[in-house]
Amino acid sequence: MTNITTGANYQTPQKSYDKWWQKFCLRCHQEDQTPSWEPAWWGRVFPFPIFSTYRQSAQQLLIIMFFLLSWGILYAEIGEPVSLINGEILSMTLLVIVAYLIGWLWLKMTTLPALIGMLLTGIIFQNAGLVHMTDNYRKLNQELRKVALVIILTRAGLGLDAKVLRRHYAAVLQLGLLPWLVECLCIAITTRYLLALPWIWAFLLGSMIASVSPAVVVPCLFRLKDEGYGVAKGIPTLLLAAAAIDDSVSVAVFSIILNAMFSTGSVTWNIIKGPLSIVAGVLLGSLWGAMTSVIPEKGDIYVVPLRFLALFLGGLFSLFISSLIGWSGSGPLAIVSSGFIAAYFWEKQGWPVNKNPVSNIFRILWIFFEPILFAFTGAQITISDLNPEVVAMGAVCLIIGLVLRIISTLLVSFGCGLNITEKLFIGLAWMAKATVQAALGPAALDIINSGNSSGNPEELVYAEALLTVSVLSVVISAPMGAIFIALTGPRLLSKDETTRSSDEENGHQTEMSSIHF
Numbered sequence: 047m048t049n050i051t052t053g054a055n056y057q058t059p060q061k062s063y064d065k066w067w068q069k070f071c072l073r074c075h076q077e078d079q080t081p082s083w084e085p086a087w088w089g090r091v092f093p094f095p096i097f098s099t100y101r102q103s104a105q106q107l108l109i110i111m112f113f114l115l116s117w118g119i120l121y122a123e124i125g126e127p128v129s130l131i132n133g134e135i136l137s138m139t140l141l142v143i144v145a146y147l148i149g150w151l152w153l154k155m156t157t158l159p160a161l162i163g164m165l166l167t168g169i170i171f172q173n174a175g176l177v178h179m180t181d182n183y184r185k186l187n188q189e190l191r192k193v194a195l196v197i198i199l200t201r202a203g204l205g206l207d208a209k210v211l212r213r214h215y216a217a218v219l220q221l222g223l224l225p226w227l228v229e230c231l232c233i234a235i236t237t238r239y240l241l242a243l244p245w246i247w248a249f250l251l252g253s254m255i256a257s258v259s260p261a262v263v264v265p266c267l268f269r270l271k272d273e274g275y276g277v278a279k280g281i282p283t284l285l286l287a288a289a290a291i292d293d294s295v296s297v298a299v300f301s302i303i304l305n306a307m308f309s310t311g312s313v314t315w316n317i318i319k320g321p322l323s324i325v326a327g328v329l330l331g332s333l334w335g336a337m338t339s340v341i342p343e344k345g346d347i348y349v350v351p352l353r354f355l356a357l358f359l360g361g362l363f364s365l366f367i368s369s370l371i372g373w374s375g376s377g378p379l380a381i382v383s384s385g386f387i388a389a390y391f392w393e394k395q396g397w398p399v400n401k402n403p404v405s406n407i408f409r410i411l412w413i414f415f416e417p418i419l420f421a422f423t424g425a426q427i428t429i430s431d432l433n434p435e436v437v438a439m440g441a442v443c444l445i446i447g448l449v450l451r452i453i454s455t456l457l458v459s460f461g462c463g464l465n466i467t468e469k470l471f472i473g474l475a476w477m478a479k480a481t482v483q484a485a486l487g488p489a490a491l492d493i494i495n496s497g498n499s500s501g502n503p504e505e506l507v508y509a510e511a512l513l514t515v516s517v518l519s520v521v522i523s524a525p526m527g528a529i530f531i532a533l534t535g536p537r538l539l540s541k542d543e544t545t546r547s548s549d550e551e552n553g554h555q556t557e558m559s560s561i562h563f
Contacts, residue, residue: 094535106150112414113143120246122475132160137177138187141168144511145421158528159262161420161480170422177425188492194419195485198362199297199378201408202260202290203335203385207399210280210287217284220458222291225476228454229256229447236443237515241436250303254487255447255519257296261416262524264520266531267475275539279463285472293482294382298324301368302375302484308493309372312340319373327368327376331383334360338384339391350403353388357404358411360384388522420520423484427517431510440515444522448477450517451530457542471531472539478527487516493521 077099084100097103145167152163171177211218233252237243243251267282302323317475335357342352361381368377389399397403455473464472491509 146417164420165424168421172425194415199381200385203382206386222288224458226256231452232447232450240439253299257482262478270535272543297378305374323373323375327379331380332387335384335387338388354407467538474530479523483516
């Protein structure tokens with residue numbers, strides 16, 4: 047179909063590609079799913095599928111331009127004493143751009159999560175000497191990771207469907223809390239004796255490692271859902287809700303323990319402050335989320351950007367202020383609570399939980415912060431400085447924790463209406479770690495490097511062990527989880543060709559776009 051005015055084409059490709067090289071190219075370049083516009087010369091100069099479509103090429107180019115513009119803004123604002131070409135900001139920007147591109151290729155070529163490629167890119171850059179961050183830029187890295195954490199937690203809150211929680215509250219709580227608790231205890235006990243971590247450091251590590259990654263699990267689940275697996279019992283929706291609770295608890299407990307470790311106040315007050323911070327976070331976050339349903343007014347033409355800013359800036363305020371006043375556990379819970387309550391009231395006003403425009407903005411933001419989070423986390427790993435014993439024993443601890451998590455999922459998911467094969471599938475899918483580990487893994491090391499610790503040299507060793515095990519957890523469990531989901535799903539889940547949950551349909555369309563365009 048040709049536009050007479052511009053001479054441009056509106057493409058709706060429906061061709062079949064049978065040649066081997068075309069099939070190979072289609073692993074990286076997919077057809078547009080809706081009618082798309084392109085310049086008349088595009089198809090001649092950049093034929094599909096050798097090159098991607100105009101829409102996809104424009105999206106990738108725009109993302110890279112945004113990264114470069116961000117670098118330019120930072121350079122203008124911060125300035126550097128060294129030349130522009132060799133500057134740290136430039137090297138960090140190139141790291142993020144390369145991580146994004148390699149993650150995209152990794153996803154297309156292997157179908158494994160892009161974040162694995164991004165993490166490995168950061169490790170390669172660091173160990174090849176292509177990036178070096180001084181204290182000033184390490185501080186910038188810390189702040190960017192906090193922004194990424196706000197996006198992760200807000201998305202978790204916005205993805206919680208109150209109707210699903212009411213219908214399956216027992217299953218969601220069992221799957222979201224009990225396997226997490228078992229793995230947390232397992233990691234704490236094994237690292238206490240195999241890595242010689244003090245108990246409080248061991249529980250800090252356990253609270254972080256036990257978190258499941260929806261960024262890995264959900265896209266893999268929806269590939270199965272497209273073929274009808276698990277649809278009849280709503281397994282993808284159930285796991286998404288449980289994962290949101292799992293992540294929220296993990297971040298809150300981690301923050302409470304970390305704050306208790308490095309705070310200087312009374313021990314009794316620090317113990318009392320933990321439960322108080324949970325209550326305060328949930329209460330204040332709920333009030334803020336409810337406020338967004340009436341302010342701004344729902345008919346305002348700017349209601350979408352204003353609601354986004356309310357949640358995003360409110361989340362940043364919660365996280366930064368709670369850390370500043372020593373109530374770190376309340377910030378993450380306030381973020382999740384505000385997203386959940388906001389989505390609940392917005393649904394009553396006509397915005398679906400998994401497909402409202404504010405959620406879409408957060409998904410777009412995640413496209414930019416995903417490579418920042420994983421590339422910078424990988425860039426903190428110097429292979430020559432790693433303790434081989436920590437790597438070996440850390441891997442043993444992780445494998446023991448994963449096995450016990452699978453077993454615990456089989457045992458605790460009673461009364462959920464699931465058969466034994468479906469429970470086994472959930473246990474295998476529940477293995478994948480990624481986002482929370484990348485966001486929280488360097489947190490203790492950041493505090494020590496900034497001089498806010500007691501100065502005990504052993505603390506540095508413990509913090510480096512935490513970072514090493516957190517990176518190991520992503521490298522080991524993320525691909526394993528994705529592979530197990532792909533291989534066992536068709537064998538362990540029942541196939542339904544006709545049943546389609548509207549919630550899952552909405553979730554599929556948006557979650558798949560949350561990884562990459």
